[in-house]
Amino acid sequence: MDIGLIIAGILTLAIYTFLYKDNPIYKAAESLLIGLSIGYALVIYWQTTLVDRLFAPLFWHGELAMIIPLVLGLLMFTRFSNRLSWLSRIPIALMIGAGAGVAIPAMLYARTLKQMSASVMPLVDGGGFNVEALVVIVGLLTTLAYFYFSREHKGAMGVAAKVGTYFLMIFFGATFGYTVMSRMSTFIGRIDFLLTDFLRVLA
Amino acid sequence: MQQRLPIAVCFIAGVLMFLQYFSPHPVARAVFVTINDYWQIIFAFTLLVGIAAFVKTNLKQISRGKDTPYRLIGLAGLVLMPVLALIGGIKIDSPFQWAFENMLAPMQATVFSLLAFFVASASFRGFRARNAQAVILLAAALVVLIGRVPITEMISETFPKITFWVQNYPSMAARRGILIGIGLGSMTTALRVILGIERTYLRGE
Amino acid sequence: MTRLKTRWVIFGGLFLMITLSYLLNVRFESVASPEVQKSYTYIEDLPEGSVIMVSFDHEASSLPEIQPLALVVLRHAFKNNLKIIGVSLFAEGTAIGYRLLSQTASEFDKRYGTDYVFLGFKPQQISAILGMGESIRHVFPEDYLGTPTDEIPVMHGIVNYDQVEMVVSITDGALTVHWIEYVGSQYHQQVMAALTAAMITTYDPYLASGQLFSVVGGLKGAAEYENLLGQPGGGNRGMLAQTSAHLYVIVLIIIGNILYFRDRKRGKE
Numbered sequence: 001m002d003i004g005l006i007i008a009g010i011l012t013l014a015i016y017t018f019l020y021k022d023n024p025i026y027k028a029a030e031s032l033l034i035g036l037s038i039g040y041a042l043v044i045y046w047q048t049t050l051v052d053r054l055f056a057p058l059f060w061h062g063e064l065a066m067i068i069p070l071v072l073g074l075l076m077f078t079r080f081s082n083r084l085s086w087l088s089r090i091p092i093a094l095m096i097g098a099g100a101g102v103a104i105p106a107m108l109y110a111r112t113l114k115q116m117s118a119s120v121m122p123l124v125d126g127g128g129f130n131v132e133a134l135v136v137i138v139g140l141l142t143t144l145a146y147f148y149f150s151r152e153h154k155g156a157m158g159v160a161a162k163v164g165t166y167f168l169m170i171f172f173g174a175t176f177g178y179t180v181m182s183r184m185s186t187f188i189g190r191i192d193f194l195l196t197d198f199l200r201v202l203a
Numbered sequence: 204m205q206q207r208l209p210i211a212v213c214f215i216a217g218v219l220m221f222l223q224y225f226s227p228h229p230v231a232r233a234v235f236v237t238i239n240d241y242w243q244i245i246f247a248f249t250l251l252v253g254i255a256a257f258v259k260t261n262l263k264q265i266s267r268g269k270d271t272p273y274r275l276i277g278l279a280g281l282v283l284m285p286v287l288a289l290i291g292g293i294k295i296d297s298p299f300q301w302a303f304e305n306m307l308a309p310m311q312a313t314v315f316s317l318l319a320f321f322v323a324s325a326s327f328r329g330f331r332a333r334n335a336q337a338v339i340l341l342a343a344a345l346v347v348l349i350g351r352v353p354i355t356e357m358i359s360e361t362f363p364k365i366t367f368w369v370q371n372y373p374s375m376a377a378r379r380g381i382l383i384g385i386g387l388g389s390m391t392t393a394l395r396v397i398l399g400i401e402r403t404y405l406r407g408e
Numbered sequence: 409m410t411r412l413k414t415r416w417v418i419f420g421g422l423f424l425m426i427t428l429s430y431l432l433n434v435r436f437e438s439v440a441s442p443e444v445q446k447s448y449t450y451i452e453d454l455p456e457g458s459v460i461m462v463s464f465d466h467e468a469s470s471l472p473e474i475q476p477l478a479l480v481v482l483r484h485a486f487k488n489n490l491k492i493i494g495v496s497l498f499a500e501g502t503a504i505g506y507r508l509l510s511q512t513a514s515e516f517d518k519r520y521g522t523d524y525v526f527l528g529f530k531p532q533q534i535s536a537i538l539g540m541g542e543s544i545r546h547v548f549p550e551d552y553l554g555t556p557t558d559e560i561p562v563m564h565g566i567v568n569y570d571q572v573e574m575v576v577s578i579t580d581g582a583l584t585v586h587w588i589e590y591v592g593s594q595y596h597q598q599v600m601a602a603l604t605a606a607m608i609t610t611y612d613p614y615l616a617s618g619q620l621f622s623v624v625g626g627l628k629g630a631a632e633y634e635n636l637l638g639q640p641g642g643g644n645r646g647m648l649a650q651t652s653a654h655l656y657v658i659v660l661i662i663i664g665n666i667l668y669f670r671d672r673k674r675g676k677e
Contacts, residue, residue, distance in 0.1 A: 033280070034280065038280075040307055053530075076249060089208075095246060101393070102534060107389045108390055115379050140377075143377045167374075171374045177345070181654070183319040187422075191426050192430065312472055353438045354651050371616065
């Protein structure tokens with residue numbers, strides 16, 4: 001059997017010992033996982049971004065303008081100094097500002113206007129009453145009513161908010177059902193590995 | 204200066220990245236691409252800062268004798284991957300790829316698969332039909348669990364139809380309400396950040 | 409029964425149910441849902457040589473569920489002689505995507521550089537997604553293995569999303585939302601998602617509004633797609649176990665509620 005499969009199998013079983021209780025074998029495997037994850041990310045980020053997008057253009061292709069992002073990136077390390085840590089706010093501010101700037105049109109168009117326009121469907125469609133359109137618009141409005149906390153949930157607002165909670169429960173229930181499906185699929189995949197590749201019980 | 208300079212940088216970056224959306228002008232595209240590049244590169248540096256903090260914390264804890272074996276294992280893992288990449292590169296048959304596929308990926312997948320057990324346990328312990336809302340939640344979950352397996356499709360096509368109806372209409376409507384609420388809130392927060400009213404990102408050094 | 413014993417019974421029962429289901433080796437025919445059918449038909453109808461971008465936007469933790477999804481979509485694309493540009497916006501998806509692309513390509517005798525390319529990973533997903541809308545080459549000057557993008561045949565003539573028919577985002581989280589919201593709104597690029605079941609309800613509103621073209625969801629979705637393609641794989645293999653797991657959870661919920669109502673009644677008395 002391939003040594004890689006043996007190691008994968010042993011590490012898989014080491015993690016599963018957690019089901020019994022927290023133990024040194026699980027802790028060791030968990031620590032190894034954390035270290036490997038960080039080491040892996042370091043390699044990928046270094047190779048695909050820092051070398052590819054910064055060092056290669058700056059040092060090998062002579063694009064001197066790349067000194068600016070290099071300096072901004074190095075300013076991040078000032079976080080470790082009490083006296084100079086304020087300098088790290090500059091690159092953070094650039095990232096936050098850029099993210100906020102692109103987010104506004106995206107949120108407005110894709111998440112608000114497009115969704116609102118998709119909710120406005122004719123209630124009478126092709127001669128018949130469109131129950132689904134009614135369900136969608138009632139569900140949307142009552143859910144928004146529930147999340148509107150600037151006004152007390154009393155009277156008509158209270159009724160709307162209450163109906164909104166029922167729609168939210170349907171959403172959470174459906175999400176839970178799919179989450180169960182997803183988690184079981186992940187476990188099924190690991191059983192497949194253990195039975196097929198590691199223990200060779202199945203072909 | 205310590206506050207004003209970052210706020211000014213945030214404002215300028217935010218306004219430029221917002222305005223680029225509306226302009227196909229080459230200058231606007233060039234500014235957009237430049238800020239975008241800086242954004243990515245700075246983000247990569249944040250990982251390096253995180254790694255430095257991880258190493259610093261672990262070495263400090265090791266010097267105090269706290270959980271030393273586990274911390275050493277973690278640091279060994281951290282060093283192992285770059286060493287393997289340096290030795291054999293990152294191609295499909297490299298030691299780096301081997302370590303990812305036979306150590307990292309199986310462990311990650313297994314940790315996540317533990318949730319299956321806890322979801323089953325939670326279903327037994329926590330899923331109680333205490334009130335009307337809990338009954339609705341339970342019913343929706345059962346509709347999905349029953350409707351999305353092949354055996355019920357074989358019994359009757361009504362089961363998946365009910366599941367899809369619940370998923371595509373009432374459930375979707377609630378999710379859409381949440382989405383629109385988040386969208387409006389995100390826009391407001393983004394505006395506040397750009398205008399310097401929201402300054403939480405300046406704290407926490 | 410003590411709390412601890414209940415826990416062992418539940419855990420042990422789940423383990424036995426799934427293991428025995430797997431050992432039984434029974435196959436089910438999964439009827440394709442409308443969304444899976446739509447995804448299949450779109451890729452099936454694309455002319456040979458069309459370029460699609462496949463983005464591996466997931467972590468290694470969801471690999472057991474993601475792998476059948478990714479494999480079935482890649483197999484369909486390669487079978488129909490589509491050109492694939494692989495990218496990753498999640499660090500862990502990089503190595504996985506690279507392996508899955510290479511593995512599937514070799515099944516169909518596809519050549520790296522001519523029929524497909526893996527450009528690799530770029531961080532800060534929104535930035536990468538928006539950057540590719542201007543120039544894919546600018547965001548990825550080299551591919552994952554260090555070859556200049558300009559020298560890769562499959563990238564000739566590809567500038568940005570205008571030359572890409574569809575972006576297929578293989579995801580276990582909310583990253584596809586960025587594809588929909590940023591690329592969809594600014595560059596009007598069509599997006600399809602192959603995602604874990606847990607994320608299905610998250611994307612329903614985008615599906616309903618047409619912002620997301622279609623979805624292949626969960627192991628069930630993979631099984632349905634495999635049946636359409638005529639190539640059973642990991643999705644189909646897991647269906648009996650999936651069924652058993654669902655029934656097990658349903659029985660647990662029922663028993664839990666019976667015990668709850670019984671204890672409540674005793675408490676009142």
